[in-house]
Amino acid sequence: MPLREPTLSNLENNFIVNAVCDNRRYDGRRITDARDTQITLGLDYGCCTVSLGETKVMAQVAVEMERPKESRPSEGSLHIHVEMSTLASGNFDASKPGELGIEIQRILERSIILSRCLDLEELCIRVGERSWAVHLYIHVLCYDGNILDCASIAAITSLKHFRRPDITVEGKTVLVHSIEERNPLPLTMHHMPFCTTMAFFKDSKQLLVDPTRIEEKVMDGKLIISINNHKEVCCMQICGQVHISKPQILHSTDVAYLKSKELSEFVKNVLTDDLKYKQNGEKEQQVSLLCKRNLHVKENLMCNQHKKENLLVEIVNPITTTENFASELKKAPEWLTKHDSKTVSVGEGLINSWGKVGSSFFKSIKKPELPNLESNSEDENDSDEEIITLNQTS
Amino acid sequence: MRTVIKSSTGQLRLNDKSDDFYKLHLKEGIRPDGRMLMEMRPMVLNVGSISTASGSSLVKVGNTTVVCGIKAELTEPNASHPGKGIVVPNVELSPLCSPKFKPGPPCDQAQVVTKFLDNLIQSTNLICLDDLCVENDKLVWILYCDLICIDYDGNIVDASVISLMAALQNVKLPEVKINEECESVEVNLKCTATLKLCSCPVSTTFRVFDRSNIIADPTSMEEELTEGQLTIVTDQQGRIIYMERPGGVTLQEEHVEKCMKRAVIRGAEVQTLYMEVTG
Amino acid sequence: MLLSTLSEMKCKQNVLKSTDGSVEFSQGDTVVLVGAYGPADCKESKQDVKEAIVEVNFRPKIGIPGIAEKYLEQFVKGVCESCIQRSLHPRTTFSIIVQVIQDRGSLLSCAINGTSMALQDAGISMKFMPVAVTVALKHKEEVSMETDCGTEDYDVIFSPSLEEEEKAFANLTLVFDSVKSELVSTYASGPMTSFQYQQCLMSAKNVSKSIVQFFRDSVSKKLAADVL
Numbered sequence: 026m027p028l029r030e031p032t033l034s035n036l037e038n039n040f041i042v043n044a045v046c047d048n049r050r051y052d053g054r055r056i057t058d059a060r061d062t063q064i065t066l067g068l069d070y071g072c073c074t075v076s077l078g079e080t081k082v083m084a085q086v087a088v089e090m091e092r093p094k095e096s097r098p099s100e101g102s103l104h105i106h107v108e109m110s111t112l113a114s115g116n117f118d119a120s121k122p123g124e125l126g127i128e129i130q131r132i133l134e135r136s137i138i139l140s141r142c143l144d145l146e147e148l149c150i151r152v153g154e155r156s157w158a159v160h161l162y163i164h165v166l167c168y169d170g171n172i173l174d175c176a177s178i179a180a181i182t183s184l185k186h187f188r189r190p191d192i193t194v195e196g197k198t199v200l201v202h203s204i205e206e207r208n209p210l211p212l213t214m215h216h217m218p219f220c221t222t223m224a225f226f227k228d229s230k231q232l233l234v235d236p237t238r239i240e241e242k243v244m245d246g247k248l249i250i251s252i253n254n255h256k257e258v259c260c261m262q263i264c265g266q267v268h269i270s271k272p273q274i275l276h277s278t279d280v281a282y283l284k285s286k287e288l289s290e291f292v293k294n295v296l297t298d299d300l301k302y303k304q305n306g307e308k309e310q311q312v313s314l315l316c317k318r319n320l321h322v323k324e325n326l327m328c329n330q331h332k333k334e335n336l337l338v339e340i341v342n343p344i345t346t347t348e349n350f351a352s353e354l355k356k357a358p359e360w361l362t363k364h365d366s367k368t369v370s371v372g373e374g375l376i377n378s379w380g381k382v383g384s385s386f387f388k389s390i391k392k393p394e395l396p397n398l399e400s401n402s403e404d405e406n407d408s409d410e411e412i413i414t415l416n417q418t419s
Numbered sequence: 420m421r422t423v424i425k426s427s428t429g430q431l432r433l434n435d436k437s438d439d440f441y442k443l444h445l446k447e448g449i450r451p452d453g454r455m456l457m458e459m460r461p462m463v464l465n466v467g468s469i470s471t472a473s474g475s476s477l478v479k480v481g482n483t484t485v486v487c488g489i490k491a492e493l494t495e496p497n498a499s500h501p502g503k504g505i506v507v508p509n510v511e512l513s514p515l516c517s518p519k520f521k522p523g524p525p526c527d528q529a530q531v532v533t534k535f536l537d538n539l540i541q542s543t544n545l546i547c548l549d550d551l552c553v554e555n556d557k558l559v560w561i562l563y564c565d566l567i568c569i570d571y572d573g574n575i576v577d578a579s580v581i582s583l584m585a586a587l588q589n590v591k592l593p594e595v596k597i598n599e600e601c602e603s604v605e606v607n608l609k610c611t612a613t614l615k616l617c618s619c620p621v622s623t624t625f626r627v628f629d630r631s632n633i634i635a636d637p638t639s640m641e642e643e644l645t646e647g648q649l650t651i652v653t654d655q656q657g658r659i660i661y662m663e664r665p666g667g668v669t670l671q672e673e674h675v676e677k678c679m680k681r682a683v684i685r686g687a688e689v690q691t692l693y694m695e696v697t698g
Numbered sequence: 699m700l701l702s703t704l705s706e707m708k709c710k711q712n713v714l715k716s717t718d719g720s721v722e723f724s725q726g727d728t729v730v731l732v733g734a735y736g737p738a739d740c741k742e743s744k745q746d747v748k749e750a751i752v753e754v755n756f757r758p759k760i761g762i763p764g765i766a767e768k769y770l771e772q773f774v775k776g777v778c779e780s781c782i783q784r785s786l787h788p789r790t791t792f793s794i795i796v797q798v799i800q801d802r803g804s805l806l807s808c809a810i811n812g813t814s815m816a817l818q819d820a821g822i823s824m825k826f827m828p829v830a831v832t833v834a835l836k837h838k839e840e841v842s843m844e845t846d847c848g849t850e851d852y853d854v855i856f857s858p859s860l861e862e863e864e865k866a867f868a869n870l871t872l873v874f875d876s877v878k879s880e881l882v883s884t885y886a887s888g889p890m891t892s893f894q895y896q897q898c899l900m901s902a903k904n905v906s907k908s909i910v911q912f913f914r915d916s917v918s919k920k921l922a923a924d925v926l
Contacts, residue, residue: 618889
């Protein structure tokens with residue numbers, strides 16, 4: 026259905042830029058502040074929903090067995106799929122990822138796959154024959170700027186949270202154990218790279234961390250830095266019309282590192298808490314980081330839960346005594362016509378085009394002859410002949 | 420009889436008058452083609468129509484014509500189900516059968532009917548998939564069931580189900596052995612066996628016109644005038660094995676019951692047809 | 699008199715900023731996120747001069763949407779087409795996106811209930827609100843001692859989990875309208891007698907009334923939150 030992307034008026038545009046010049050932002054954040062981050066973990070392994078302000082992303086990890094690549098016979102593989110659902114924004118087309126989707130997918134691939142943060146060798150089952158392929162699905166649910174940072178948090182959390190089924194290799198056969206049979210195993214991760222997006226304004230002199238959708242529209246360009254908790258830069262990209270000086274890049278890297286460190290602590294805490302929650306039998310866990318505003322109180326009010334006492338259901342027996350249809354079954358159709366051993370027809374009323382051709386023929390074989398057809402095989406030959414005559418008349 | 424106008428947007432649609440035309444008929448309890456409301460169109464069933472296929476059938480329900488050909492091939496089983504054969508139904512609605520279908524990838528309706536048949540096969544355990552296994556984890560039968568509509572005049576679901584069932588009953592699989600020594604597959608074409616089917620479903624489709632008039636076996640025109648169909652699939656014992664109504668006008672319980680009753684009677688009729696052709 | 703339980707429902711409205719109406723709906727452990735747009739602009743080739751068209755997009759969590767999703771889409775679409783007052787908005791489109799967040803059984807009914815609330819959240823005028831109930835019929839594992847209470851050898855389970863759905867001999871999803879409690883849409887599979895079907899139909903009909911009440915409560919809670 027793609028809707029049109031709403032345009033920004035000059036007034037709005039100037040408002041944002043002027044605010045940025047005064048080191049202020051329209052939503053009250055400081056220039057280096059990211060929005061509130063919230064991670065929700067569900068029951069499924071490797072699934073999490075991350076929201077960054079209003080931007081919302083769901084990630085899900087899945088594995089399947091495949092034959093390893095010939096160039097790397099002793100390694101599994103990791104694939105990232107970014108799905109830009111129409112949910113996220115009316116102007117996204119669900120069938121194709123679009124420019125934005127491709128950009129996000131490429132940067133995530135560079136930041137996660139190429140930085141080799143996931144141990145791929147561990148995913149090999151039999152060299153050159155079987156290995157695990159890990160698929161990471163990123164579903165963008167709501168777009169309010171900076172999908173990438175949100176997606177990178179979701180990606181790392183879900184990879185960390187995921188458990189793959191245990192296997193036993195006996196000779197050439199591979200036995201996959203279900204989760205009930207044996208404890209599933211986590212994936213090994215060497216480090217946790219997180220992306221930080223910084224928007225540049227006013228001839229690249231002003232910098233904003235975590236731009237919203239409106240800020241993204243106004244900005245001149247952006248710098249994306251993916252950095253891990255060991256202060257190693259995994260990926261860096263500059264887009265748009267910006268000229269960034271060396272000290273600015275170094276400064277940005279420091280900002281990105283601080284954020285990355287904070288996030289990796291947060292993700293680790295969330296995951297250890299999740300284990301505890303799971304042991305206590307809780308079903309859902311929701312943790313927020315840097316919750317400064319009083320948003321969540323309102324949210325809880327809006328969430329309605331079914332009252333326990335309403336859950337009891339009574340099974341009603343139908344009052345109308347539905348008669349058993351078995352008696353109907355015995356009735357054979359009265360107007361069945363058998364043309365030859367392989368063709369039968371049923372029905373009366375209107376005659377279809379087949380009937381029109383051989384309407385005289387239809388009359389020739391009627392119900393009384395049916396028993397004979399079944400009991401005597403010679404009669405079948407007769408009917409075959411009649412089919413031929415039908416063809417001749419047509 | 421069919422009045423079609425072209426709207427400004429280039430879409431083919433039925434004239435408003437056809438709606439009134441229909442209502443006048445229904446008032447008299449009859450349909451424009453002379454049928455009563457719950458009456459089915461005549462049906463012709465022919466099996467073994469395609470000699471190159473492992474099993475085949477041709478069904479005509481009124482003017483709706485569906486050909487089903489089943490091709491049996493040997494293949495490696497799915498890693499997750501090493502001891503089970505595979506059945507793949509596929510329904511094709513090409514521009515050949517009606518101008519409302521366009522060339523290209525399968526349309527929504529074709530996909531929905533395909534999934535319907537797939538659900539039917541799966542949920543009723545129609546074919547015992549273990550029987551289709553030649554050797555565990557090595558060789559199984561895969562049955563490609565291709566259904567092609569050559570003339571579309573409504574009620575594709577019923578025609579597809581009957582044609583698929585008749586074709587499945589018609590399937591003859593040759594005996595296959597694996598020669599352990601030279602690891603080759605030997606196929607004995609002389610010794611064939613028919614498929615064992617666990618049940619014999621028959622589907623009946625209804626449409627509701629103006630909230631209270633239920634019509635059975637709708638034609639293409641009737642499908643355009645109404646919304647949402649009710650399909651009931653019954654087996655030889657008269658039980659309901661599948662039921663589907665994706666939406667449309669709301670139904671009262673007695674309507675559902677009426678349809679169920681009609682479906683069971685229809686089921687019995689078609690069962691006899693199956694019996695006649697398979698012997 | 700037999701009793702059974704319905705799984706707990708949760709409904710969080712207005713969760714996505716970008717959509718006209720959105721709902722995170724959970725039924726037991728099954729969670730879906732539904733977003734609705736509309737009435738919105740429509741491509742000329744798809745326009746209908748008399749009424750609005752409905753597009754439904756069902757998105758699985760893993761992999762790309764296939765025919766299984768198309769099949770579920772057709773139910774959601776059929777239900778929406780019959781509940782939305784489409785003739786009020788000719789030449790427009792209503793777009794509904796259902797994203798599966800967690801599938802633990804009764805997915806179809808959860809999706810339809812979610813859609814119903816999302817349409818409501820978007821303020822789309824409807825003739826009624828569709829209410830869906832999933833029922834499974836399962837053979838009793840052991841014949842209970844009290845055989846005199848009835849000759850039935852099966853259990854009726856409401857909102858079954860995935861496991862229960864697999865073990866059950868019959869699965870039904872029934873959709874009712876909130877005004878007259880008439881049947882809008884139905885899906886049933888598995889061998890069952892018409893008596894069993896009618897039994898499920900009648901029981902589900904009663905359940906649907908309590909779900910309508912739940913919908914009402916959700917809406918009033920949302921409005922109360924807006925006022926605060």
